[in-house]
Every structure is written in C-alpha cells, then in structure tokens.
Amino acid sequence: xxxxxxxxxxSKPSGKRAEGRKAPGDGDGTAEAPASKLPDEKTSxxxxxxxxxxxRFEEEAGRQYQRAKAGGFLHLAIGEEATIVGTTSVMRPDDxxxxxxxxxxxxxARGTDPxxxxxxxxxxxxxxxxxxxxxxxxxxxxxRFMGGYxxxxxxxxxxxxxxxxxxxxxxxxxTVCMFxxxxxxxxxxxxxxxxxxxxxxPVVFLVxxxxxxxxxxxxxxxxxxxxxxxxxxxxISGVRVDGMDVLAVRETVAEHIRTARxxxxxxxxxxxxxxxxxxxxxxxxxxxxxxxxxxxQRKDPIETFARRLIExxxxxxxxxxxxxxxxxVVVTEAAxxxxxxxxxxxxxxxxxxxxxxxxxxxxxxxxxxxxxxxxGEQEREAPDRAHELAxxxxxxxxxxxxxxxxxxxxxxxxxxxxx
Amino acid sequence: xxxxxAINAGLREEMERDETVFMMGEDVAVFQGSFKVTEGLLDQFxxxxxxxxxxxxxxxxxxxxxxxxxxxxxxxEIMTVNFALLAMDQIVNHAAAIPYMFGGQVRVPLVxxxxxxxxxxxxxxxxxxxxxxxLQIPGLLVACPSTPADAKGLLKAAIRDDxxxxxxxxxxxxxxxxxxxxxxxxxxxxxxxxIRREGTDVTVIGILRxxxxxxxxxxxxxxxxxxxxxxxxxxxxxxxxxxxILESVRKTNRAVIVEEGWPHGGVGANLAALIQEQAFDxxxxxxxxxxxxxxxxxxxxxxxxxxxxxxxHVVSAALATLEGSR
Numbered sequence: 001x002x003x004x005x006x007x008x009x010x011s012k013p014s015g016k017r018a019e020g021r022k023a024p025g026d027g028d029g030t031a032e033a034p035a036s037k038l039p040d041e042k043t044s045x046x047x048x049x050x051x052x053x054x055x056r057f058e059e060e061a062g063r064q065y066q067r068a069k070a071g072g073f074l075h076l077a078i079g080e081e082a083t084i085v086g087t088t089s090v091m092r093p094d095d096x097x098x099x100x101x102x103x104x105x106x107x108x109a110r111g112t113d114p115x116x117x118x119x120x121x122x123x124x125x126x127x128x129x130x131x132x133x134x135x136x137x138x139x140x141x142x143x144r145f146m147g148g149y150x151x152x153x154x155x156x157x158x159x160x161x162x163x164x165x166x167x168x169x170x171x172x173x174x175t176v177c178m179f180x181x182x183x184x185x186x187x188x189x190x191x192x193x194x195x196x197x198x199x200x201x202p203v204v205f206l207v208x209x210x211x212x213x214x215x216x217x218x219x220x221x222x223x224x225x226x227x228x229x230x231x232x233x234x235x236i237s238g239v240r241v242d243g244m245d246v247l248a249v250r251e252t253v254a255e256h257i258r259t260a261r262x263x264x265x266x267x268x269x270x271x272x273x274x275x276x277x278x279x280x281x282x283x284x285x286x287x288x289x290x291x292x293x294x295x296x297q298r299k300d301p302i303e304t305f306a307r308r309l310i311e312x313x314x315x316x317x318x319x320x321x322x323x324x325x326x327x328x329v330v331v332t333e334a335a336x337x338x339x340x341x342x343x344x345x346x347x348x349x350x351x352x353x354x355x356x357x358x359x360x361x362x363x364x365x366x367x368x369x370x371x372x373x374x375x376g377e378q379e380r381e382a383p384d385r386a387h388e389l390a391x392x393x394x395x396x397x398x399x400x401x402x403x404x405x406x407x408x409x410x411x412x413x414x415x416x417x418x419x
Numbered sequence: 420x421x422x423x424x425a426i427n428a429g430l431r432e433e434m435e436r437d438e439t440v441f442m443m444g445e446d447v448a449v450f451q452g453s454f455k456v457t458e459g460l461l462d463q464f465x466x467x468x469x470x471x472x473x474x475x476x477x478x479x480x481x482x483x484x485x486x487x488x489x490x491x492x493x494x495x496e497i498m499t500v501n502f503a504l505l506a507m508d509q510i511v512n513h514a515a516a517i518p519y520m521f522g523g524q525v526r527v528p529l530v531x532x533x534x535x536x537x538x539x540x541x542x543x544x545x546x547x548x549x550x551x552x553x554l555q556i557p558g559l560l561v562a563c564p565s566t567p568a569d570a571k572g573l574l575k576a577a578i579r580d581d582x583x584x585x586x587x588x589x590x591x592x593x594x595x596x597x598x599x600x601x602x603x604x605x606x607x608x609x610x611x612x613x614i615r616r617e618g619t620d621v622t623v624i625g626i627l628r629x630x631x632x633x634x635x636x637x638x639x640x641x642x643x644x645x646x647x648x649x650x651x652x653x654x655x656x657x658x659x660x661x662x663x664i665l666e667s668v669r670k671t672n673r674a675v676i677v678e679e680g681w682p683h684g685g686v687g688a689n690l691a692a693l694i695q696e697q698a699f700d701x702x703x704x705x706x707x708x709x710x711x712x713x714x715x716x717x718x719x720x721x722x723x724x725x726x727x728x729x730x731x732h733v734v735s736a737a738l739a740t741l742e743g744s745r
Contacts, residue, residue, distance in 0.1 A: 146485075157509060161485020353518070355518065
C-alpha cells in the first residue's frame with residue numbers, strides 16, 4: 001500500500017525544472033484508509049513525541065541560525081521526521097546508525113540529549129563533539145549514533161565497515177545507513193553495495209529520497225529514478241516505502257533489519273520523504289514551486305499521525321497539546337543551555353587530534369602552538385606562545401566568537417534588532 | 420631477511436598477538452599480494468582475517484575506518500600509492516578528521532599500507548612518492564621505513580597505535596636484505612630518527628630509498644672528497660624527530676635533504692623550513708634539497724633514472740653547502 005502510494009508520488013521527468021511532485025496518497029480524491037495497525041499506546045505516543053521533538057528542535061535551530069547563534073551551514077529535516085523516527089524506533093540499542101549532514105533529528109531519535117545537540121550547533125564546549133563538528137557532524141558513541149557526515153556518500157563505506165566489525169566479532173547488531181538520493185550517484189554507492197552484498201554484511205541501506213540532491217531534482221540527477229532498484233545489479237534488492245508514514249517506515253525497516261540480522265542479507269529501502277525547508281538555511285528554493293511544498297505539507301507526517309491517534313481514541317486533543325508543549329519546553333531549555341555553554345577554550349585547539357598512549361611517544365606536530373610540546377621542547381616556552389598565537393588567530397573570528405559566557409539572550413536580540 | 424619478509428613477519432606476529440587485527444586489500448589473499456608481501460597469511464589466518472577486496476579503494480579504506488570505529492584494528496593494503504588518490508576522501512575527510520571532529524569520542528586505529536616510488540619502469544600512474552601529501556594532513560601518522568628491521572618494527576608499532584597510520588613502502592626495497600629482530604615484542608617507536616652514519620661536516624637527511632642513496636653519497640664524499648657526512652633517516656615523518664636533525668645540524672652547520680618526491684611543497688621543503696626556522700644561526704650555508712624531477716614519472720628507463728635522485732646528486736649538493744669554506 002505504502003509502496004503504491006509512493007509510486008504515485010513520482011512525476012515524469014521534465015526539462016528545466018521538475019514538475020510538482022505529488023505527495024503520497026494525495027490528489028486521487030479518495031480518502032486513504034490507514035495503512036498499518038497502530039502499535040500499542042505507549043509506542044504510538046513515543047513515536048509522536050519524538051517526531052514532535054525533532055520538528056520543534058529543527059524550527060528552533062532555524063530560528064537560532066537566523067540569529068547567528070549557530071554558524072556554518074544548517075540543514076533541517078522538517079518534513080522528514082517519519083522516516084527518521086520510523087527507522088530508529090525499530091532499532092536495538094546495540095545497532096549502529098550512521099547518517100548525513102542532516103542528522104540533528106537522527107541523534108535526537110537515538111536518545112541524544114537535545115541540549116548537547118543544540119550546543120554543538122552553537123559550537124560550544126557541551127556540544128556532542130565539543131564544538132569541533134558543528135551541525136553537520138553530530139556524533140554519540142554511547143547511543144551508537146555513529147555520526148553525521150559532510151561528504152555526500154562518505155558514510156556508506158563507514159557503514160559497511162561498522163557492519164563488518166559486528167560480523168567479525170560474531171555479534172548480531174545491525175548497521176542502518178541513511179543517506180540522500182544524491183548520494184546514490186556517488187562512486188561509494190556502487191562500491192559499497194557491491195562489497196556489502198559480496199560479504200553478506202548486516203547492513204540496511206536507507207535512502208531518504210526527498211526528491212532533490214541539493215537543488216537538483218531526481219529526474220535531473222539520476223538516470224534511474226526508482227532508487228530501490230538502483231543497486232539491483234550490484235546484488236542488493238530494494239523496496240519503496242512512504243517515508244511520510246511513520247508506521248509504514250517502521251514496518252518496512254523492521255523487516256529489513258530482521259533480514260540483515262538473521263539472514264545476513266543487506267538490502268536497500270527507499271523512503272519517499274520531503275523537506276519543507278531548503279537544502280540548507282541558505283537556499284532560495286528557485287528549483288521548486290510553493291504549491292509542491294504545500295502539497296507535501298498536507299501529508300505532514302506529524303499531523304497525519306496525530307490525527308489518527310485522536311480519531312482512533314488513542315490520544316485526546318489535550319494530550320496532543322501536552323506533547324507539543326513538552327517539546328517546546330525541552331527545546332527552549334536546550335537553546336538556553338547551548339547559549340550558556342562556554343566556548344571551547346583556546347588551549348583545547350589541538351585536543352583529540354591524536355591519541356597519545358603508551359605505545360607511541362614522541363611528538364606529533366611541528367606546530368609550536370601545540371599546548372603539549374614534546375619532551376625537550378619546553379625551553380621554547382611553547383605554552384605561552386601557544387596561547388598568544390591562538391588568541392591572535394581567534395581574534396579573526398570577531399566579537400561573536402569572543403562572546404562572554406552567560407551573556408543574556410536579550411542582549412543579542414537587541415543587537416539584532418538594532419542592526 | 421628481505422623487507423617483504425620482514426613486513427610479512429610483522430603482520431603475522433601482530434595478527435597472532437591480537438584477534439582484532441585483520442587485513443584487507445586488492446589481491447592480498449589468494450594472490451598473496453602484488454609484491455608477495457602477504458604470502459602465506461591467508462593459509463594461516465583464513466578468509467575472515469585476510470580478505471581480498473574488489474577494486475574499490477575509497478570504500479576499502481572507508482570500511483577500514485568504519486571497522487576501526489567498531490573496535491577492530493584493520494590493516495588495509497593499497498596496491499600502489501597512486502591508487503591511494505582514489506581513497507583520499509576517506510583518508511583525509513574521514514580517517515584523519517573523525518577523532519577530532521567528534522571530540523575524541525571514537526578512535527580510528529587503522530593502518531593503510533602502500534608501496535610507491537620509482538625504479539621499476541611503471542610509468543606515470545604507479546611510481547610516485549606522496550609522502551609530502553600525507554605528511555600535510557593533521558590527524559595522520561606517516562611512516563616511511565628504509566630497512567627490513569625498521570619496516571617490521573614500525574609496522575608493529577603502527578598496528579598497535581590508536582591513530583590512523585599511512586605506512587609507505589618502497590617498491591624497490593622489498594628485496595633489500597637486512598638483520599631483523601625476531602623478537603615478537605620488538606616494536607619501534609614512532610618519532611625516532613636513525614643516524615645511519617656519523618659525521619661532522621654536513622647533515623644528509625634521506626627517506627625511504629633515498630636513505631640508502633644518502634649513505635652511498637656519504638661514502639663517496641668520504642672517499643673522494645674527505646667530507647664526513649652525517650646521514651639521518653627520519654623513519655617517520657609524523658611524528659618527526661626534529662630534535663635529532665637539529666642536533667646534527669648544530670654540529671655540522673649544513674644540511675642536505677634527499678627525497679624521491681616532487682620539489683614543490685615536498686618533504687625537503689618542509690624540513691628546510693623547519694631547519695631554517697629553528698637553527699638559522701647554526702647554518703653556514705643554505706639548506707640544499709635533492710628531489711625527484713618535477714614531472715609525472717616517465718616510463719623510459721633512461722628518463723625514469725633521470726627523474727630519480729642518485730648519489731652523485733647528493734654529493735654535489737653536499738659539496739655546494741661546503742663551497743667557500745674548504
């Protein structure tokens with residue numbers, strides 16, 4: 001059913017600009033019957049809560065980006081919540097998840113504290129990577145969220161390697177590798193599919209097909225637009241699923257995780273989804289029509305699921321409101337926490353570059369700014385010099401980077417309005 | 420023992436010592452390595468630990484990174500350094516960056532072995548020297564052994580190290596013989612240069628095959644010019660044992676750097692900068708570099724030899740540093 005819906009969402013290839021794409025189940029005038037049976041009340045509620053949290057988090061991230069609290073690029077997953085949560089909800093804690101540069105929500109869905117994700121967006125010391133990774137590089141080893149990656153397709157080989165490590169040790173954990181439609185054109189896609197099939201690795205490849213590789217529509221970037229079939233010639237079979245339907249994603253991914261875990265057969269799941277916002281916050285969206293976005297918004301994964309829970313008596317309007325309010329409180333608190341979290345100290349510039357253990361001594365860098373000079377170098381008083389040089393370098397970042405800890409949010413808003 | 424046997428022994432010992440060590444690469448198992456370095460390993464350790472891979476360099480290295488993040492200690496073989504260019508995304512954007520960009524949450528204990536260098540008429544896509552390219556990347560360690568003993572000791576250290584290591588071997592050195600310690604725990608430290616010959620007149624620094632070329636030049640300098648050169652083999656470029664080099668330069672007041680790689684932004688360029696920054700007052704002459712020719716490696720034996728530094732070039736460079744002072 002979901003697959004049928006997804007099929008219908010495909011539009012014909014067009015010339016310069018892609019035609020408006022129909023959202024799954026929309027436009028044929030018939031009311032679609034619910035695709036899947038609702039899970040138990042607790043699970044249903046959790047699915048909704050997590051999707052609502054991601055939505056609210058992403059909205060806040062966008063807002064704080066506009067206020068320059070978060071820098072760099074910001075890629076929001078608003079609209080893609082069902083694909084994320086449907087997937088993570090059927091993963092075990094010991095399964096690995098690996099994603100792209102659009103993975104705030106994936107980390108949240110794996111249970112990472114929203115405060116730490118937001119602090120990473122702010123580049124602060126309490127961020128998941130201590131401010132070294134930023135929005136595109138969220139990581140949480142404890143929850144086996146093995147990272148967001150800024151190189152399109154770069155995470156596919158890593159996923160195969162993680163799956164290999166599970167297989168090697170005789171463990172039955174599975175790796176779920178999520179990537180976008182654009183990544184299906186990279187060499188890594190072909191290479192990794194081939195070797196995953198060849199070595200029977202316990203991995204599920206999940207392509208979050210939001211119909212655009214940045215601003216290039218799928219008809220303009222992929223010769224084969226049925227991505228579920230794109231790896232067939234490499235030994236990986238695939239299916240399509242309505243990525244706006246959290247239950248359909250759940251059921252499909254659960255089955256494919258089972259296949260990976262029990263049959264050691266890697267597969268590809270193509271989830272049709274849609275991002276309401278641009279590729280990144282700096283996207284003027286000239287490549288698609290407003291109507292197309294609105295059409296997909298009518299199939300909003302959170303609204304649709306919430307309506308159904310209410311209609312089937314699983315949840316009341318008041319409870320839904322509670323969930324929304326709770327997400328709001330959590331995210332507001334995350335933003336406050338991030339804002340109060342200190343900037344990373346300059347002395348930490350070289351931290352985590354190398355692991356210096358018992359096995360390898362000596363020095364690793366020729367740079368005198370290293371706060372830990374190798375033995376024999378102390379006479380150069382490198383630590384003082386290090387600090388001085390780091391200060392001078394940091395000055396190029398301007399006053400934003402030297403913002404003092406605990407600055408009032410109100411001040412920044414005033415500045416913004418004033419400027 | 421020949422260098423290929425020394426590397427083989429290093430791999431074997433570490434795989435015997437640690438179950439999490441495994442190797443993969445193109446033609447490393449059934450074919451036993453394109454340079455026969457992995458001979459016998461498949462028989463001893465089986466398909467699980469000695470894996471033939473498809474020709475997919477970026478994915479092989481990326482899988483090594485992923486497996487390392489998953490707690491294993493992969494040794495990935497790239498058939499020649501030129502093919503490593505296909506894997507530069509995984510080497511630079513992933514292996515080197517991951518420990519740092521994820522705030523130290525995860526380690527990447529990965530060794531990427533690759534043979535390079537000219538001399539076998541393999542032409543412009545199989546013969547280059549990319550030490551400088553890897554040396555430039557923060558997050559990587561770079562080893563370039565020139566003797567069988569160093570190759571074994573450094574490889575064992577590389578496998579036990581928690582950082583990603585680029586391990587560069589020289590194709591023409593695989594057959595080189597030398598004494599090798601058969602003690603399984605003989606592990607060399609990274610960041611310790613070897614003084615191959617002591618001398619007082621000029622410091623000659625050579626890497627990989629050029630360490631040997633430097634020694635031959637030193638012999639000629641002594642025999643034909645009464646010049647006593649001190650020959651240093653850094654053995655690892657990151658970490659770099661700059662102290663040993665500076666100490667020598669402070670004694671000889673002259674330095675010559677020999678490498679097979681290209682001149683621009685090369686190992687020699689880097690070392691020359693470090694020496695002049697940190698020992699300027701000790702220098703009696705400009706630092707001299709002897710490098711490979713600034714061309715893709717030609718096929719013709721005559722042209723190839725013309726593109727590779729030889730002892731006589733090193734002798735000339737050393738004598739140039741002594742000009743006017745003798």
